[in-house]
Amino acid sequence: MSTASESRGGDAPTRAVVVDDSRFMRTLIRKLLEDGGVEVVGEAEDGSVALDAVIEHDPDVVTMDIEMPSMNGIEAVERIMADHPTPVLMLSAHAEADADVTFEALDRGAVDFVKKPGGEVTSSMPKVRHELVEKVESAAKVDLSASARASASASTATTSRTASTETSRSTASTTSPSPSGSASRSPTRDSAAKPSSGDTRTGARSGAMRQPDAAGASGRTYADVGTLLVGASTGGPKIVEQLIAGLPRDANLRILVVQHMPEGFTSRFATRLDERSEYDFGEAESGERIGPGEGRVAPGGRHLLVTGDRGDRLRLELTETEQIHGVRPAIDLTMASAAESAAQPLCAVLLTGMGRDGVDGMQRIARAGGHTIAQDEATSAIFGMPRRAIETGCVDAVESAGDVAETALRYFTEEE
Known part of the structure; x- marks a missing residue:
């Protein structure tokens, strides 16, 4: 399956829809992307309207916030992948707090994630822009099929x-005697525990x-x-x-x-x-x-x-x-x-x-x-x-x- 950008021509700019409940953050992400050559064709303030924006604008990629009212980013990813498959890049604000939910978004169909830009303008902003644009460009090239x-x-x-x-x-159970002892187990495992690496000769x-x-x-x-x-x-x-x-x-x-x-x-x-x-x-x-x-x-x-x-x-x-x-x-x-x-x-x-x-x-x-x-x-x-x-x-x-x-x-x- 060719990407949307390829169907429009290889030299066309990557087209993105930005989804975030914060107007300030949507404005910041738009500026960072547009400064990096990405065309922002639409915005959505909530996961519940993200699908409508994707259907309307048919972007190459969607940047998706995780925590939003009404419908969070994970649910929005599921709807997009089911109704209008489009590469989705998750923006995760806090590494430790959002790690589990970010991986869940990947399980539901998101193609990648990147750390969400901070609200403050600092000397590191050029690096933040570079990382965000690079991830968006990469996500847009994903072949969902x-x-x-x-x-x-x-x-x-x-x-x-x-x-x-x-x-x-089944074959081994009929031809081999039962082992006389059991392998040692890691103390942090349950009954399905893994053998300790110390058991290896x-x-x-x-x-x-x-x-x-x-x-x-x-x-x-x-x-x-x-x-x-x-x-x-x-x-x-x-x-x-x-x-x-x-x-x-x-x-x-x-x-x-x-x-x-x-x-x-x-x-x-x-x-x-x-x-x-x-x-x-x-x-x-x-x-x-x-x-x-x-x-x-x-x-x-x-x-x-x-x-x-x-x-x-x-x-x-x-x-x-x-x-x-x-x-x-x-x-x-x-x-x-x-x-x-x-x-x-x-x-x-x-x-x-x-x-x-x-x-x-x-x-x-x-x-x-x-x-x-x-x-x-x-x-x-x-x-x-x-x-x-x-x-x-x-x-x-x-x-x-x-x-x-x-x-x-x-x-x-x-x-x-």
């Missing part, structure tokens, strides 16, 4: 994995294999330890969540996720990954070491580096050096450092997003002997980063959103 295909692809893959797992477990760095236990019963053997790197930008959070949810704990991975996301939201994103997967996820901390069964998300505003790999544990460092490709954290830096410091097996995945962050990192992973996967065009909200990586010739596999996890696992397993 690709996002729908990504969800369908993930749903199909999940159904297939579930059926396969149930079959394997240390293996040789050559990629020695071990048999999964009957409870896992995947029909595969896995390397004692492996490293998976995931990079994503616009349209990425839902795809990352689907990918991580498709990885079994007995694959023994150390997982690093770099999602372009503002400071204050990455902690909540890490919590969502922890809740939706068999891996213990958190926001990365400088100086920590993580082992098999653990994952970390690069914090917003800081680069994440791998500085060592000893005893099956990756050592992580955070830096606040200059932005790369206009972003921090940068996918390139994490992948490049892992290519230098992390032992094989190693796999890097580059998902949806605009620009070229991650392209150099994917090339470095390939040169180091690791494997690389790019999301395909059909399921990428924005095919910018994956396309540029594919064009370099360094990509081993191009997969739909729902197939990325399965393909990645092949690089860490040996079929029996």
